[in-house]
Amino acid sequence: MTVRSWPWFHWRLGPTVNRRSFRPVPSVDSAILRIERRPEPLVRGRRTYQELVEPGFSGLGGSVRASLRMxxxxxxxxxxxxxxxxxxxxxYVHPDQWIALWQRLYW
Incomplete structure (x- = not known):
């Protein structure tokens, strides 16, 4: 979800919430995720960006390279x-790297 929405939304990890704040107490702490709309999108082509990202997450080919080469x-x-x-x-591909891939393959 992060990669799909990254061009239009900024994801930030907020403050942590101690596990003892919950009942029953989970085995890990938690955190607040803050998602904010970007003032200007990082890409203009929503459709082409989605077309790029979808095959990458399909698992076909075993790597991003193999998926995209199709x-x-x-x-x-x-x-x-x-x-x-x-x-x-x-x-292992950061959302900013997906933006760079889109720029190279669609510009």
Missing amino acids: RHRGVDAALAAAGVSRDAVVG
């Missing part, structure tokens, strides 16, 4: 420009 040309150059390893799995 639909796009120039993926290796885009990954290099975004600082993403060729064998990176989606969980």
Whole structure:
């Protein structure tokens, strides 16, 4: 969800909430997540950005590179420009790197 909404919303971790504030007491502390609309979106093409991100999270191919190469040309150059390893799995690609990938593949 973070990657899908990152161009339009800023996600920030707020203050923590001690586990003892809850009943029953969970095994971990909690925190407040603050989501704020950006004054200006980081990308203008919502549809094309979503089309880029969806295959990356499909799991097809086993890596972001393999998933994106099914639909796009120039993926290796885009990954290099975004600082993403060729064998990176989606969980290790920062939302800002998805923005950089979109810029390289759609601009």
